[in-house]
Amino acid sequence: MLTSLIVRTVRFSMRHAYLVIAAWLLLAIVSGFYVARHFAINTDIGALINTSPEWNARSKAIDDAFPQRSDSTLAVVEAPAAEFAGRAASELAARLATDKQSFRTVSQPGSGEFFERNGLLFASTDDVVKLTGKLRDARPLLNRLSRDPSLGGLASLLSVTLQLPLQTGQVQLGDMSKLMSSSADTLDKVLAGQPAAMSWRTLVDPDTKARSFVQVQPVLDYSALEAGAASSEKIRQTAVDLRLNERYGATVNLTGSQPLADEEFGSVREGAIPNAIGTLLAVLVILWLAVRSRRMVLAVFITLIVGLVITGAAGLLMVGALNMISVAFAVLFIGIGVDFGIQFGVRYREERHLYGELEPALLAAARSIAMPLTLAAAATAASFFSFLPTAYRGVSELGQIAGVGILFVAFPSSICLLPALITVFKPRGEPAAPGFRWLAPVDTFTSRHRNPLLIGTLVLVIAGLPMLTHLHFDFNALDLKDPHTESMRTLLRLADSPEAGVNDVRMLSSSLPAAQAEAAKLRALPQVGRVMTLDNFVPDDQPAKRTAIADAAAHLDTVLDQPRAQPMSDGARVSNLKLAAGQLENAAADHPGPGAAEAQHLATALRKLAQSDAATRDRAERAISLPLQIALVQLRTALNPQPTITVDTLPPDIVSQWLTHDGRALIEISPRVAPGTNPNDTEMLRAFSKAVLRAAPDVVGGPISILHSANVIVHAFIQAAVLALVSITILLWLALRRFGDVLRTLVPLLVSAAVTLEISELIGLRLNFANIIALPLLLGVGVAFKIYYVMAWRAGQTKLLQSSLTQAVILSAGTTAVAFGSLWLSHHPGTSSMGKLLALSLLCTLIGAVFFQPVLMGKPRKAARKARARRDRMQDQRHTPE
Numbered sequence: 001m002l003t004s005l006i007v008r009t010v011r012f013s014m015r016h017a018y019l020v021i022a023a024w025l026l027l028a029i030v031s032g033f034y035v036a037r038h039f040a041i042n043t044d045i046g047a048l049i050n051t052s053p054e055w056n057a058r059s060k061a062i063d064d065a066f067p068q069r070s071d072s073t074l075a076v077v078e079a080p081a082a083e084f085a086g087r088a089a090s091e092l093a094a095r096l097a098t099d100k101q102s103f104r105t106v107s108q109p110g111s112g113e114f115f116e117r118n119g120l121l122f123a124s125t126d127d128v129v130k131l132t133g134k135l136r137d138a139r140p141l142l143n144r145l146s147r148d149p150s151l152g153g154l155a156s157l158l159s160v161t162l163q164l165p166l167q168t169g170q171v172q173l174g175d176m177s178k179l180m181s182s183s184a185d186t187l188d189k190v191l192a193g194q195p196a197a198m199s200w201r202t203l204v205d206p207d208t209k210a211r212s213f214v215q216v217q218p219v220l221d222y223s224a225l226e227a228g229a230a231s232s233e234k235i236r237q238t239a240v241d242l243r244l245n246e247r248y249g250a251t252v253n254l255t256g257s258q259p260l261a262d263e264e265f266g267s268v269r270e271g272a273i274p275n276a277i278g279t280l281l282a283v284l285v286i287l288w289l290a291v292r293s294r295r296m297v298l299a300v301f302i303t304l305i306v307g308l309v310i311t312g313a314a315g316l317l318m319v320g321a322l323n324m325i326s327v328a329f330a331v332l333f334i335g336i337g338v339d340f341g342i343q344f345g346v347r348y349r350e351e352r353h354l355y356g357e358l359e360p361a362l363l364a365a366a367r368s369i370a371m372p373l374t375l376a377a378a379a380t381a382a383s384f385f386s387f388l389p390t391a392y393r394g395v396s397e398l399g400q401i402a403g404v405g406i407l408f409v410a411f412p413s414s415i416c417l418l419p420a421l422i423t424v425f426k427p428r429g430e431p432a433a434p435g436f437r438w439l440a441p442v443d444t445f446t447s448r449h450r451n452p453l454l455i456g457t458l459v460l461v462i463a464g465l466p467m468l469t470h471l472h473f474d475f476n477a478l479d480l481k482d483p484h485t486e487s488m489r490t491l492l493r494l495a496d497s498p499e500a501g502v503n504d505v506r507m508l509s510s511s512l513p514a515a516q517a518e519a520a521k522l523r524a525l526p527q528v529g530r531v532m533t534l535d536n537f538v539p540d541d542q543p544a545k546r547t548a549i550a551d552a553a554a555h556l557d558t559v560l561d562q563p564r565a566q567p568m569s570d571g572a573r574v575s576n577l578k579l580a581a582g583q584l585e586n587a588a589a590d591h592p593g594p595g596a597a598e599a600q601h602l603a604t605a606l607r608k609l610a611q612s613d614a615a616t617r618d619r620a621e622r623a624i625s626l627p628l629q630i631a632l633v634q635l636r637t638a639l640n641p642q643p644t645i646t647v648d649t650l651p652p653d654i655v656s657q658w659l660t661h662d663g664r665a666l667i668e669i670s671p672r673v674a675p676g677t678n679p680n681d682t683e684m685l686r687a688f689s690k691a692v693l694r695a696a697p698d699v700v701g702g703p704i705s706i707l708h709s710a711n712v713i714v715h716a717f718i719q720a721a722v723l724a725l726v727s728i729t730i731l732l733w734l735a736l737r738r739f740g741d742v743l744r745t746l747v748p749l750l751v752s753a754a755v756t757l758e759i760s761e762l763i764g765l766r767l768n769f770a771n772i773i774a775l776p777l778l779l780g781v782g783v784a785f786k787i788y789y790v791m792a793w794r795a796g797q798t799k800l801l802q803s804s805l806t807q808a809v810i811l812s813a814g815t816t817a818v819a820f821g822s823l824w825l826s827h828h829p830g831t832s833s834m835g836k837l838l839a840l841s842l843l844c845t846l847i848g849a850v851f852f853q854p855v856l857m858g859k860p861r862k863a864a865r866k867a868r869a870r871r872d873r874m875q876d877q878r879h880t881p882e
Helices: 002-015 017-038 053-065 082-096 113-122 125-137 139-147 151-161 173-191 200-204 229-241 244-248 257-269 272-291 294-319 326-355 358-385 393-415 417-425 437-448 450-470 486-493 512-523 542-560 570-590 596-611 614-638 652-658 682-695 702-736 739-763 771-794 804-824 829-857 862-879
Strands: 073-078 103-107 211-218 251-255 505-509 528-532 665-671
Touching (some): 082 103, 082 211, 082 244, 125 139, 139 151, 151 614, 229 244, 229 257, 251 486, 272 294, 326 358, 326 393, 358 702, 505 512, 512 528, 542 614, 665 682
Antiparallel strands (some): 073 251, 103 211, 505 665
């Protein structure tokens, strides 16, 4: 009945070819207009997984309570000196805060007015006492620098210090080594024409980083592929408008959740057009190898494009907007849709060689391909529809679109539009039957040695099964991102900086006291490196620290507030430089040992600078003097902290980051990273996540959310695999009515899947969020290939390797491999890994179908062989001349 229906459909398409073609083209044109007007991609990766209501509620509660923390962009401002980085970041933040249309919030983590004024209070009491003691001892030095914070003033200071204080032993040359070394290095860069600045803060605290941060919450456009690209460009342009690089030598690099997502989509798009063109040309070449006729190539290609456009419109109609996974339906449709065209086209070529005429050849092809093609389309669609009930929404929508496209577009077009096009184009006859005659010896070999080949293959596959116990799912999403993008390069540089916070996790507590209790419990975990609450912004032991700071301020206030000396002329500056150089040379000669090499180095730099032009000395002036002036202002501010700091007196912009209006408090937990280890190590993050969840089950975000998503995805694929196998088994049983034939279809499929995973483990190709999509494709493509061979075997066909079926299967797999290969060449690591696993799974599926399945099936049943022999005799008589 089914065969008769398909034959009648093909006959109708032949007799009314122009009408059929016009109807399909009209539908394609309407679909094209619909796609053009309604095409949309939702780039919100958070919408790809439907998690449990409880989990969603926890994440949503934090996002609603602290919206400024979600989808953030971190601008990392780096400069030759910490003073310049801080000044540039402050100017950038101030300008961005005025653009309310592009940015919801703007803040400076760990800096800003509050921290500049109260920063000393956050150091330990011992460190504050030591630092303030050094400042008191350095009063004479600070006095001269504050009076004349210039290059000439520094030279004068060196000249004075290197005379009486050095000679009398009040100052040791080694005590000045850091100052001399830093000054010399800065001047060397100036003389070499490089960006330079001397960080005076680094002289006091060598761990000071020459970077500062601006955190913004951009206004996002999810209708664009890169939702935050416009706001990121605003940040970059603002930095250019402020001339931060020209004035401070500052660079601004962006990272954070939003730039990482944007650049991920950008790297997916990079090279997409050349890859698409290359893929298209390769598909056309393989089509020609399959059908050996330009007219046939054109017919199959038109069928493929028409089906792709209609499927695209149907997909948008069903889901509204594509997501970052369902957009791959095009690759699936091309890979599987072209298989139907090749199968029909090669079968037509075979029948055309036998019958000679076009019409009987098309009808005979329809009769012979009807059952295999229908069953393959139904089984392939079933494998995709198996994802519909899963929680992995991204793949669920992909399965919905691909399943509908295969079953209701690709299959009907192959038995309706394609025959009509062949009828109109009238390709020439076939002088020879298609097939690979050169594989005849392999056919003979496999037939003679069937049992050893079958046993050997199964032994190898079973021996490799223990490797599957070592399969791991790489849940670290950072491993899938392009390490060469700006956001990833910046993030990797910030591995030691808490401001990056990529692996931080969070929880919402009912109150600040409750948050403090939870924090104390979490700090006791060995896997936890830092726990932050609002309470961390209230310094401890404030009275002792304030006493030390006040004592230093009493000694230094008059020094830091004194009027500045008049700028000296360039001639006076040159004289000071030469004098200081001579004093340094004498000191190096008279006091060998610590500091002598640094003194000689600085003397050489000062002499070169004195001999340079005035413009070079002006640049050196800016490199030495401006950071010094900024540092002196910051020191004066830090020595006058605000009165006692409590939670109630904290700035509102800090409080709003950690405490809601109704009193709920945020807790932020960071993993402990051992020195020299990778902060994104998967096993370390897994252990951290498990330990934190045991102590506080309500924690979300960071690696905990990613691990949860990984569990949801793995469960979705297991669920889908079971549903697919059950549905395909039922479908095969209804069609084949023999349990043995069902096994002959499924066993090669399962063997191919096992070998794919075994080889993946062997070559170190780990499963991840991206490449796991290869598994449903393996089912979809693999079951179609297996069905073709089982149906041919049931029809009594022998010598399968040299048959037209094998030619069709191999060339069909070639077109699919080309589509998958284009993914392999992607600049995006996740997409590239997807292409690798897809190519591997396709290779294993092809080998399983072409070589293993004929060996497994053996000789056709006796009745099938007799029916095949009768058919061959009738065809021979038809071609025998009278």
